[in-house]
Amino acid sequence: MTHHVQGIVARSKGKAIVIEPVLVPDPSHSEVLVRVQACGVCHTDLHYREGAINDEFPFLLGHEAAGVIEAVGDEVAHLQAGDFVVLAWRAPCGHCRSCKKGRPWYCFDSRNAQQSMTLQDGTPLTPALGIGAFAELTLVDAGQAVKVNPKAKAEAVGLLGCGVMAGLGAAMHTGKVTQGDSVAVFGCGGVGNAAIQGARLSGATTIIAIDIDARKLAWARDLGATHTVNAISVDAVEAVRELTNGNGVDVSIEAVGTPATLQQAFYARDLAGTTVLVGVPDPSMTIEFPMIDIFSRGGSLKSSWYGDCLPTRDFPILVDRYLAGDLNLDRFITEIIELDQVEAAFHRMEQGEVLRSVVRFPQTNINAPSEDK
Numbered sequence: 001m002t003h004h005v006q007g008i009v010a011r012s013k014g015k016a017i018v019i020e021p022v023l024v025p026d027p028s029h030s031e032v033l034v035r036v037q038a039c040g041v042c043h044t045d046l047h048y049r050e051g052a053i054n055d056e057f058p059f060l061l062g063h064e065a066a067g068v069i070e071a072v073g074d075e076v077a078h079l080q081a082g083d084f085v086v087l088a089w090r091a092p093c094g095h096c097r098s099c100k101k102g103r104p105w106y107c108f109d110s111r112n113a114q115q116s117m118t119l120q121d122g123t124p125l126t127p128a129l130g131i132g133a134f135a136e137l138t139l140v141d142a143g144q145a146v147k148v149n150p151k152a153k154a155e156a157v158g159l160l161g162c163g164v165m166a167g168l169g170a171a172m173h174t175g176k177v178t179q180g181d182s183v184a185v186f187g188c189g190g191v192g193n194a195a196i197q198g199a200r201l202s203g204a205t206t207i208i209a210i211d212i213d214a215r216k217l218a219w220a221r222d223l224g225a226t227h228t229v230n231a232i233s234v235d236a237v238e239a240v241r242e243l244t245n246g247n248g249v250d251v252s253i254e255a256v257g258t259p260a261t262l263q264q265a266f267y268a269r270d271l272a273g274t275t276v277l278v279g280v281p282d283p284s285m286t287i288e289f290p291m292i293d294i295f296s297r298g299g300s301l302k303s304s305w306y307g308d309c310l311p312t313r314d315f316p317i318l319v320d321r322y323l324a325g326d327l328n329l330d331r332f333i334t335e336i337i338e339l340d341q342v343e344a345a346f347h348r349m350e351q352g353e354v355l356r357s358v359v360r361f362p363q364t365n366i367n368a369p370s371e372d373k
Contacts, residue, residue, distance in 0.1 A: 001025075001026045002023050002024065002025055002026075003023070003024045003025075003026075003033075003137050004021055004022075004023060004024075005021070005022050005024055005135050005136040005137045006019050006020070006021060006022065006135065006136060006339065007019070007020065007021075007022035007060050007062075007117075007125075007132065007134055007135030007136075008060070008061045008062060008134035008135070008339060008342055009022070009058050009059065009060060009061070009119070009125065010048055010049040010057065010058060010059040010061055011057060011058045012057055012058075013049075013050065013051035013055070013057070014049070014050055014051065015049075016343055017049060017061065017342060017343050017346075019339060019340060020119060020120075021119070021120050022060060022117055022118070022119065022125065022135050023117065023118045023119070023120065024117050024135070024137045024138065024139050025115045025117070025139060026071060027071055027072055027073040027076075027113075027115075027139060028073050028074075028114070028115060029073045029074060029075045029114070030073055030075045030076060030111070030114075030141055030142050030143075031072075031073045031076075031113045031114065031115065031139055031140065031141060031142065032069055032071070032072045032073065032076060032079055032085075032139075032140060032141075032142045032145050033069070033070040033071040033072075033137060033138075033139055034065075034067045034068070034069060034070065034085060034087065034133075034137065034138050034139075034140060034145060035067050035068045035069075035070045035136065035137055035361075035363075036062075036065050036066075036067040036133050036135065036136060036137065036138055036361050037065075037066055037067040037068065037154035037155075037158075037360070037361055037363065038065065038066055038067075038153075038154040038155040038158045038358055038359060038360050038361065039062045039063070039064055039065040039133040039134055039158060039358070039359045039361075040064035040065070040158055040159050040161070040162070040163070040356045040357070040358045040359075041064075041337075041342055041345040041346065041349060041356065041357040041358070041359070042063065042064050042162050042163050042190075042356075043163070043280075043349065044063065044128065044129065044162060044163075044280075045061045045062060045063070045128055045134075045342075045346075046346050046349065046350070047280075048061060048128050049061065049346070052282075052283075054126075056126040057126070058119065058123065058125055058126070059125065059126050059127070059128055059132075060117060060125040060126070060127045060128065060132035060134070060135060060138075061128045061132070061134045061342075062128060062131065062132060062133035062134030062135065062138075062359070063087065063089055063127075063128045063129040063130075063131040063132070063133055063161060063162055064087075064133070064158050064159050064160075064161040064162045064163065064164075064356075065086075065087045065131065065133035065138075065154075065158045065161055066084070066085065066086045066087065066148075066152075066154040066155075066157050066158035066161070067084075067085065067087070067133075067138075067154065067158075067361075068082060068083065068084055068085070069081050069082060069083040069085060069145065070137065072142065073142070075142075076142040078142070078147075079142055079145060079147060083145075083147045084147065084148060084149070084150035084152075084154075085145040085146055085147050085148065086145075086146050086148050086157050086158060086160050086161055086311070086315050086319070087131050087133060087138075087140060087144055087145060087146075087158070087161050088144050088145075088146055088161060088311035088315065089110065089129035089130055089131055089144065089161070089162065089306070090105070090107060090110050090306055090309065090310075090311055091107075091110050091111040091112070091141050091143030091144040091311075092104035092105075092107035092110065092111075092143065092310070093107055093108075093109040093110065093111055095109070096108040096109040104310055105173070105305075105306075105308050105309060105310045106305065106308070110130070111141040111143045111144070112127075112130035112140070112141050112144070113127075113130070113139045113140050113141050114141075115139060117132060117135075117138070117139055129162070130144065131144065131161075133161075134339065134342060134359065136361055143312075146311045146312055146315040146316070147316070148315055148316050148319040149316070149319050149320060149323060151323055152319050152322060152323055153330075154360075155333055155336065155358045155360060156322060156329035156330050156332075156333065157315075157318075157319050157322060157329060158358070159190075159329060159332055159333075159356060159358070160314075160315055160318055160319070160329075162306075163190040163191050163194065163356070164190065164191075164194040164329065164332060165194070165306060165307050165309050165311075165314070165315075165318075166191050166194065166278055166304065166306055166307045167190070167191040167192060167193065167194025167195040167196075167197070167198060167255065167278065167307065168194050168195070168197060168198035168201070168307055168309075168318065169198065169304060169306065169307015169308050169309040169314070170191070170194075170195045170198065170253050170255070170276050170278040170304040170307050170308075171183065171195045171196075171197075171198030171199040171201075171202060171204075171251070171253060171276075172198045172201065172202050172307070173304075173307055173308040173309060174276045174278070174302050174303075174304035174307065174308045175199075175251040175253060175274050175276045175302075175304075176251075176274070177198065177199050177202040177203070177204050177250075177251050178202060178203060179202075179203035180203065180204075180205050181199070181202070181203070181204045181205070181206075181249075181250040181251055182204065182205070182206035182207075182208070182244050182249040182250050182251075182270075183195075183196075183199040183204045183206065183207050183208065183249055183250065183251045183252070183253065184207075184208040184209075184210060184240045184249040184251075184252045184253070184265065184268050184269070185199070185207070185208070185209055185210065185220070185225075185252075185253045185255060186210045186211075186236070186252070186253065186254045186255060186256060186261045186264055186265045186268075186279075187210070187211060187254065187255035187256035187257075187261060187279055188209050188210070188211040188213070188216040188217060188219060188220040188225075188255075189216065189255065189352070189355065190332060190355050190356055191255045191278055191279070192209070192211075192216075192220070192253070192255035192256075193209075193216075193219055193220055193223045193332070193355065194332070195253045195255055195278065196209060196220055196223050196224045196225050197223050197224055197327060197328065198307075199224070199251070199253075200223075200224035201321070201326065201327065204251075205226075206226055206227070206243065206244065206249070207224055207225050207226045207227070208225065208226070208227045208228070208229060208239075208240055208243055208249065209221070209225035209227070209228045209229070210228075210229045210231055210236045210239075210240070210264070211228075211229075211230070211231065212230065212231050212232045213352055214230060215352070216352065217229075217230060219331070219355060222328075222331055223328060223331055227243050231264075236264050236268065237264050237267045237268045240252075240268040241268070244270070247270045247271075248267075248268050248269045248270040248271075248273065249268060249269050249270060249273060250269070250270055250273050250274070251269065251273060251274045251275075251276065252265040252266070252268050252269040252273065252274070252275045252276070253265065253275075253276045253278060254275070254276065254277045254278065254279050255278050255279045256279040257277075257279030257280045257281040257282070257285075258279070258281065258285065259281075259285055259286065259287040261279070262275075262277055262279075262287060263287065263289070265277075266289070266293075266297075266301065267293075269297075269299065270299075271297055271298055271299065272297075272298040272299045273299045274299055274300050274301075274302065275299070275300070275301045275302070276302050276303075276304050277301070277302070277303045277304065278303075278304040278307070331355070332355045332356045333355070333356055333358050334353075334354035334355050334356060334357060335354060335357050335358070336357075336358055336359075336360050337357050337358065337359055337360075338359065338360070339359055339361070341357075341359075342357075342359065345357035
């Protein structure tokens, strides 16, 4: 059976997105059909629209989402209709070289649905990050749907599907922040502010937020920063050192994705400290370091893929921490919008006016199947 829904499609590079009818098949074998309740507007969706990820147009956008299972394939045993899930773009395969080494959070062959969602004329859609959740229904591999506590708000916990998890994990998993650590976060958008929360949850006692936007620095204060630095008016590296007895921080996290901010993060950390790159750079960007500085300063320089998270392990725990009041996901939601407002939300995101715009889907009469068999 095929389901007719409305979804946001990017047809060609740099062109405005459009809402179009999308055909979603029933799940087969290891797939699940998910009724999307909420989906965040993420920079990655904008990158897809701009052709910065790949050129496999048309794209069905949206991936930071939560919803309810509508149906499961015949090989799915751990999920059933009615389960509340957060969608993840990492679904470890279990057989790649990383999974076999016991590091599924680096899985090199993450699973996606095998069937295609299509336009009305049968043109296959490429779902953003294998999800495609700017639609009333989406089809994913069962491994991408992580069951969590249904008491949580979909608008909030869906953000764990990408940006917020990337930031939390950059601090908690990649940076391995521990009790008493000092942390500096360069860039206080959605990912950077999530890293600030991750540092706080991990017990950091000094958390320094660095940005050039006073509004973002105010958000950082709300989300756990103990100090803020406006890099327009001061030297960010020197400011961090002054706040850490001249030493620099134990962990510095770059959440912008530019050579300049990565250099700042590297020199703002203490000897033998850790620098984490979670900001996504443009493919054309390059950086140059004196090799003696890399050697003599010790420590490590790491990139963080999706916060090095394991969704089946991390999502339920983080949702429980959200429900307990330890993790403030609600603060990331700047506005609730409808599907036809996503293009405008892209613009507000580019201007730095929001942490997250979140599409909330109406929950009535959205699962009417077509007569196709």
